[in-house]
Amino acid sequence: MLFAGTFDSETYWREEGSSRLPSIPDPSRSRIVMAMDELLVSLCGPEDTLLTRFAMDEAHKDYMTRIGFRFTQLSAGVHNHEPNVFRALYEVPETDERLKRFHELTPFSVVPYVHGLLDRYNYSSRLPTLTDVKRVNSKLYSADLAKRLLGSSYSQPVFSADELATAGRGLMERTNGVMIKDPFGVAGKGNMLFKTSASLERVVCYFRKQEQNGSSTAFLVEPFLDVEYDFSCQFSIDEGGSYRIVGLQQIINRQFAYVGSQAMEEENVHSLIRNGYFGVIEQLASSLYKDGYFGHVCVDSMILKDGTLVPIVEINARQSMGLVSHRLGQRLNNGKHGTFTFRSVGSRQWFDYGQWLRQLNADGILYPNNAGEGIVPLSPACLFAGYGEAEYPQAAGEGGFIMGRLYLFVIASDVQERKRLIGRLREHFEVQGGKWYG
Secondary structure (H helix, E strand, O other): OEEEOOOOOHHHHOOOOEOOOOOOOOOOHHHHHHHHHHHHHHHOOOOOEEEEOOOOOHHHHHHHHHOOOOOEEEEOOOOOOOOOHHHHHHOOOOOOHHHHOOOOEEEOOOOOOHHHHHHHOOOOOOOOOHHHHHHHHOHHHHHHHHHHHHOOOOOEEEOOHHHHHHHHHHHHHHOOOEEEEOOOOOOOOOEEEEOOHHHHHHHHHHHHHHHHOOOEOOEEEEEOOOEEEEEEEEEEEOOOOOEEEEEEEEEEEEOOEEEEEEEOOHHHHHHHHHOOHHHHHHHHHHHHHHOOOOEEEEEEEEEEOOOOEEEEEEEEOOOOHHHHHHHHHHHHOOOOEEEEEEEEEEEOOOOOHHHHHHHHHHOOOEOOOOOOOEEEEOOHHHHOOOOOOOOHHHHHOOOOOEEEEEEEEEEEOOHHHHHHHHHHHHHHHHHOOOEEOO
């Protein structure tokens, strides 16, 4: 089976001409996102092949094989100006002989041009339509489904700046703040918290200007909830409509942005069972199937500080970071706590990744150390933003830093040991001349 993925799927699902929340452009982010397909190694078995945008570091492949991840890897060999790897592959005029030897393609998510590749290479994989995938991934759909299944939803859809103003003012009078969510926002980039009426009015004016320029408005408005913890449920729906629970992950968020996952504590799982959570998931899976979707699903949920269970916050009808974290935990489980996370970093120069791994191993930081703990670095391509040794100096410019992302799976006996390991990893990275942003 061939695994491949284009991340930030929501970018390809949102309608053109939709109003957008204010944001700060991040020019480095696109290359990092293109490199994230290396994370899918956690889903591959010995008979599988992972197709990645950028060439995978040989030392990284050797290390992953050594700790139990046996797989084959192919580099896509396409231009990097097109972020959707499926489109880049589809638009290559010559048939790629390497891709013809596979019978199935498993994408991270269904985005444009995936179906075109299935037809071009006569893969036997069955996928839902792009139209159905777009519909069920919208947070508007999640809010509607929560209302249908549970009788109520914290989310209120608004379809104009005026509706937003009315709904927002009403919530501001009764709660500690107002959350505005983009229907296809992701990773903290698609929601904003407003604590004052003045700040809310400013964003209403911002949307009015977009409407005057022809944009259509569609957002969700929610009260700012006092959350005890967030979690996600991974499950899959087969072509016949049967569903299977895959795992549960507690989510680590910072300022509404996802920064990691770890397996949920048993006592919390038992609490979900007592509160009928999995009955809701069963109904949700049935509804998704009736609405044309089958495949992997990750449902985000939460527990409020007063003990209230919120089963449906949003639906991600695709593979997910939670699934990656779950598979890593399954395959590296040795009775320790495993946490999937990342850190934003910067480098002025490319360094020998294999030599760095050897240094980490010698200092007891790399998994597995003498205690059976340690850190598993997961994506050198994200660390170097896809640049090779020859490209790095020109890309960085004189004295500049190339922004990257260091994905990790940290195996430790407790939270203190996890922090200690990450702290030591930071020291090693900074010795290489790198910068640690958080």
